[in-house]
Amino acid sequence: MARPSVNLKQLAEQLGLSQTTVSRALNGFPEVSERTRARVQEAARRCDYRPSASAASLATGRTFAVGNVVTQSDGIVIDPHFSDFIAGAGETCARFGYDMLIRMAEREAEAGVYRDFVSRRRVDGVVVHGPTAADPRIAWLRSLALPFVVHGRADDGKADHSWLDVNNERAFHRATDFLLDLGHRRIALLNGPEHLNFAADRRRGHLRAMSCAGLEADPRLMSAEPMLESYGHRRTRELLARAEPPSAVLCASTLIALGVVRALYESGLQPGRQVSVLAYDDDLSFLHPSTRVEVPYLTAMRSSIRAAGRRVAEMLIERIERPEGSPRAELWEAELVVGTTTGPVCGMARS
Amino acid sequence: MARPSVNLKQLAEQLGLSQTTVSRALNGFPEVSERTRARVQEAARRCDYRPSASAASLATGRTFAVGNVVTQSDGIVIDPHFSDFIAGAGETCARFGYDMLIRMAEREAEAGVYRDFVSRRRVDGVVVHGPTAADPRIAWLRSLALPFVVHGRADDGKADHSWLDVNNERAFHRATDFLLDLGHRRIALLNGPEHLNFAADRRRGHLRAMSCAGLEADPRLMSAEPMLESYGHRRTRELLARAEPPSAVLCASTLIALGVVRALYESGLQPGRQVSVLAYDDDLSFLHPSTRVEVPYLTAMRSSIRAAGRRVAEMLIERIERPEGSPRAELWEAELVVGTTTGPVCGMARS
DNA sequence: ACTTGTTTTCAAAGCGCTTTGAGCGCCGCC
DNA sequence: GGCGGCGCTCAAAGCGCTTTGAAAACAAGT
Known part of the structure; x- marks a missing residue:
């Protein structure tokens, strides 16, 4: 199997056909007879012919x-x-x-x-x-x-x-509503970098939900940073040290949420008990069980x-x-x- | 800036030179005079000339x-x-x-x-x-x-x-030694899939360290699965439910370790206290603080x-x-x- | 002036494919 | 019998670059 590379010319010669016909036969053009096409395809397979990507690309302008x-x-x-x-x-x-x-x-x-x-x-x-x-x-x-x-x-x-x-805005609107329904009023938002539209949309969704509920969001509970585990952890510790800590945390990613959970436990708090955690979940393969039998751990707005x-x-x-x-x-x-x-x-x- | 794409031929015509010379001038061949080369380069820059990748590739066989x-x-x-x-x-x-x-x-x-x-x-x-x-x-x-x-x-x-x-073997040898030095004897290994060499090496390192210390590793404490957070979590819960739970857990990745930590906390245990956790850390950017000022959380064998x-x-x-x-x-x-x-x-x- | 050598430039031949425009054989139709 | 149409096939012209082999230009040596 060392160097089989056949080119179109060789294949055509071998078949006693022109390059044109061979090319057309392989690319499914209608003007070649079925008998010829079958012969060509058979030969191409036998010789393991594959058209050179750069040559094709040069000729067609397409690169695939x-x-x-x-x-x-x-x-x-x-x-x-x-x-x-x-x-x-x-x-x-x-x-x-x-x-x-x-x-x-x-x-x-x-x-x-x-x-x-x-x-x-x-x-x-x-x-x-x-x-x-x-x-x-x-x-x-x-x-x-x-x-x-x-x-x-x-x-x-x-x-x-x-x-x-x-629909990030709606997702965070709903997430916020869900927390509000559970009685939470002081909700922290650990958002991603807000120059990115998705993060800005999430913030907007959160704010809308709060104002629909007649509440004013506390800007000191909102932050926007790259979505790292350490961000969730550090920020949660800061929040918990406040005079008025949040009772719920809304995270822009599950990675952040893992950091939040870790900080909660370190402070002797249990996620879902003293402090609720809700994350946006991109359904990252490595954060989820490969078999979906287990009960979900994080409450989340999920979209793969x-x-x-x-x-x-x-x-x-x-x-x-x-x-x-x-x-x-x-x-x-x-x-x-x-x-x-x-x-x-x-x-x-x-x- | 709509469709500037100049090709070699046009560039050469514009300069009153042959394609050969222009090509050589741009590709740094020695046989073109410095004056000409400068002129060519200047023109190329002005016209924003860039050689077509497929054409170059077809001619040279290189694809970059x-x-x-x-x-x-x-x-x-x-x-x-x-x-x-x-x-x-x-x-x-x-x-x-x-x-x-x-x-x-x-x-x-x-x-x-x-x-x-x-x-x-x-x-x-x-x-x-x-x-x-x-x-x-x-x-x-x-x-x-x-x-x-x-x-x-x-x-x-x-x-x-x-x-x-x-050197995965040595890394896990050392990691195991470190735990042994702390007095741990029942050490669980949450390895990655062992058909992969790196995981097999890690297992070997762990086993060597154990036997060097005159201990026999307990096969029931060893497992090998894709390195998901959920794996660490589930497996830790299983281990903790045993009559003889491990006092330390060695993980093949930080992701697994996060799951382990979560399971420990859920069981009312603190990592580093009742159960130690040591992970192999690939220094994944999203699991670490972007600024390295913070104290490291996980004890780990690290290599980026x-x-x-x-x-x-x-x-x-x-x-x-x-x-x-x-x-x-x-x-x-x-x-x-x-x-x-x-x-x-x-x-x-x-x- | 004439060879010799060196530097600089070029025309043309690929690289391996697609596609155009045409050819050829054959049919049926006025 | 000529003509358009149809089905199949082909030679040749690109696509835009690199590279070979040779020529032109110039300088230097006899």
């Missing part, structure tokens, strides 16, 4: 690769949510014969990367991660005529491009980021293969999963 | 991409360790002008993916993840003459290829998987660009970081 640029904003943190998203997207890509290209760059260099993708013809399309308010990338990509799908929403979703987002990855890739491939079609937008609702970390407000936490 | 195949062994779990590794590798790749190609496949299809990479000329080399005992991939890749670097060790590292691994990613990518690029050079092998030592989750054995846990 989708780009993902990972910005290392402050020299830190590739977030684990990304890897689950990629896993989902990768499944779809594999199914359609695409590869995923990943390029890391400083945030300021991102525009350059897109131009590079286009002028060097490296990818057929890209997915845009972590949109911010008035995200400039949308305009760049449009002007470059590079197909793209946004994971999240830019321009409030009004814009004329494909996107898929979770991996499923989102799958769908976003489908949407992207559709834009690539039928650019004339109209863009699609999907807004997914997160599902409330009640676990053991929430419970009715209890005496202790009353201010 | 390194492949990573992610096997979805049982339809589940892309593990978060992978994403940190990729982040590291991505940094190096970006520095050297390479892209990372990711392809998902069923484990049985992996051989086919490598062949595809080679015959379709998709990548210049690959990194091999998660080597197992007598891993067949090594032989495949060698017979395909595709440059590769193994993250981990195959063939006990004797083989003639580049690899980078952590991200740094490993960086180095593996360097080694791979070296193999790609100088295949005649001799392969490199590196064995990294993990560092012991003492946190708050370990302490001397205490009365309660005595059987």
Whole structure:
């Protein structure tokens, strides 16, 4: 099996046909007779013929690769949510014969990367991660005529491009309502970085729910940081040291929630008893049992980021293969999963 | 900035030079005069000229991409360790002008993916993840003459290829010694899947340390499963329900350890007091404070998987660009970081 | 002036595929 | 008998780069 690589020319010679016919036979063109097609396919399989990607790419302009640029904003943190998203997207890509290209760059260099993708013809399309308010990338990509799908929403979703987002605002509205119904009034929000739209939406959902209930949210109970376990832990310790600690904590990720839970236990408190914990759960594969028999632990608003990855890739491939079609937008609702970390407000936490 | 894409021919015409000269000027060949080179470079910059990747690739056979195949062994779990590794590798790749190609496949299809990479000329080399005992991939890749670097060790590292691994055996030997020194005798091992070499090595290190201390490891205290938080949690509850529970738990990842800690707290035990917890820590970015000022929480054997990613990518690029050079092998030592989750054995846990 | 050598430039031949435009044989239809 | 149409196949022209082999330009040595 050393070096079998046959090229089109050799295959054609072997068959006594022209390259044209062989190429057409393999690519399913109608103008080749079924008998010939079968012969060609058989020979191709026997010789393990596979067209060179770069030659095909040069001839067609297509690369069968989708780009993902990972910005290392402050020299830190590739977030684990990304890897689950990629896993989902990768499944779809594999199914359609695409590869995923990943390029890391400083945030300021991102525009350059897109131009590079286009002028060097490296990818057929890209997915845009972590949109911010008035995200400039949308305009760049449009002007470059590079197909793209946004994971999240830019321009409030009004814009004329494909996107898929979770209804973060509603998710946090509902989460807050759930806690309010349990009697909680002092609710802390441990949000992700709020220049990212998803985090801003979550904050808004939380605030809306509070004001619908006639309550004013206490700004001192709200924070926004990268979603690390240590953030949940440190912040919870701070909150518990207050004169008026919260009776419930709303977290932007399960990672944060794990830190919160750890801090609670360290302080001798039990999640779901003295302090309730509710997290947004991206259904990360490594935080969940592989078999779903066990009772959920964290109460959470859940939506699978991996499923989102799958769908976003489908949407992207559709834009690539039928650019004339109209863009699609999907807004997914997160599902409330009640676990053991929430419970009715209890005496202790009353201010 | 709409469609600037200039090609070599146009650039050459514009300069009144031949394509040859322009190409050579840009690629740093010595036989072009400095004056001409400067002129060409200036023009290239002004026109934002970038050579088409597929054309260059077709002409040279190089792709400037390194492949990573992610096997979805049982339809589940892309593990978060992978994403940190990729982040590291991505940094190096970006520095050297390479892209990372990711392809998902069923484990049985992996051989086919490598062949595809080679015959379709998709990548210049690959990194091999998660080597197992007598891993067949090594032989495949060698017979395909595709440059590769193994993250981990195959063939006990004797083989003639580049690899980078952590000394997992020593790490777990030391970790076990550390616990033994604290007086622990009943030590549970929550290992990763032991068909993977790194996990087998860790088990061996643990067993060696035990037998060096004249102790026999209790097989009922050892388990091997995918490294999920829920695994740590469930398994710890099982262990605590035993007549003779362990006084210390050794975990193959921080994720597992978080589950262990949670289970301990739920049972009213404190990590570091009644039960010690020591984990292998890949220094995953999302489980650690971004600023390192805080005291470490988990006691751990630590080695950055991200740094490993960086180095593996360097080694791979070296193999790609100088295949005649001799392969490199590196064995990294993990560092012991003492946190708050370990302490001397205490009365309660005595059987 | 004429060879010799060195530097700088070029035309043209690939790399391996797709795709255009045409050819050929054959049918049926006016 | 000529003509359009249909079914199948092909030669050749790209796609945009690199690289070979040779030529042109210039300087230096006899």
